[in-house]
Amino acid sequence: MRAGLLQLNVSDDPTENLAETLALMADAAAQGAEIVLTPEVTNCLSFNRSYQRDILRPEVRDPTLAGLRDAAQAHGIWLLIGSLALRTADPEGRFANRSFLINPAGTIVARYDKIHMFDVDVSATESYRESSAYRPGTQATLADTPWGKLGMTVCYDVRFPMLYRKLAQAGASFLTIPAAFTAVTGAAHWEVLLRARAIETGCFVLAPGQTGSHAVTPDRTIQTHGHSMVVAPWGEVLLDAGTEPGAYVVDVDPDAVTGARSRVPSLTADQRWEGP
Numbered sequence: 249m250r251a252g253l254l255q256l257n258v259s260d261d262p263t264e265n266l267a268e269t270l271a272l273m274a275d276a277a278a279q280g281a282e283i284v285l286t287p288e289v290t291n292c293l294s295f296n297r298s299y300q301r302d303i304l305r306p307e308v309r310d311p312t313l314a315g316l317r318d319a320a321q322a323h324g325i326w327l328l329i330g331s332l333a334l335r336t337a338d339p340e341g342r343f344a345n346r347s348f349l350i351n352p353a354g355t356i357v358a359r360y361d362k363i364h365m366f367d368v369d370v371s372a373t374e375s376y377r378e379s380s381a382y383r384p385g386t387q388a389t390l391a392d393t394p395w396g397k398l399g400m401t402v403c404y405d406v407r408f409p410m411l412y413r414k415l416a417q418a419g420a421s422f423l424t425i426p427a428a429f430t431a432v433t434g435a436a437h438w439e440v441l442l443r444a445r446a447i448e449t450g451c452f453v454l455a456p457g458q459t460g461s462h463a464v465t466p467d468r469t470i471q472t473h474g475h476s477m478v479v480a481p482w483g484e485v486l487l488d489a490g491t492e493p494g495a496y497v498v499d500v501d502p503d504a505v506t507g508a509r510s511r512v513p514s515l516t517a518d519q520r521w522e523g524p
Contacts, residue, residue, distance in 0.1 A: 252276025321354030330426025361385025396421035434473025481508035
């Protein structure tokens, strides 16, 4: 399987972001990618909630989703849209942070709403409350692809290993972790968490990320980590994209999943135990 990871530096302008994503998608397809993956919030990265209410659209009317579906069909490739920020019917007015798997016919074959909300205090001056704007999902998602089953997750989910264990035990060979990881937490934890999830599950981890500086409100800018990664089931880093935006293509061998799991069959070795 040849995978193309798009590393983006999105703004709060969905039209501008779509144009850049389409260009990089075409680049990845030209390099032979059979599946292309984009990061979290591919359409719009903003913390300005009034602006988001004006600019975001529900799934059925979202121009980024429509444009990327058309592009997947035009290129004849699979596409994992890491996530889109979307309007919903939530009574509190919260948005969805939703990932999509698109087949080469441009059809949506799976959806996943991010379960774990990024509610953290990174430092005395840097805090996030994703749950104030986004409603959490409640359902894990496993989808069929020509190369094996794919478990869909998003960003902060990576810190909750039981989600990945359940996906792997349900048949996943590939785990997607599109992200907009902060520079601070990314430098400390990104690679080690991705490698841990791959090693624990014997899965390939495919993790496209946002990178660089983003103006998320009129008076606030955040830095995202970049370093989009592909990690093999034995824990080897097959791709580290650094910090430059671009299309990064890597070949992965699905047979490596069976090899890793036969060497350390931990997925089938759950034990009952008691404790606090």
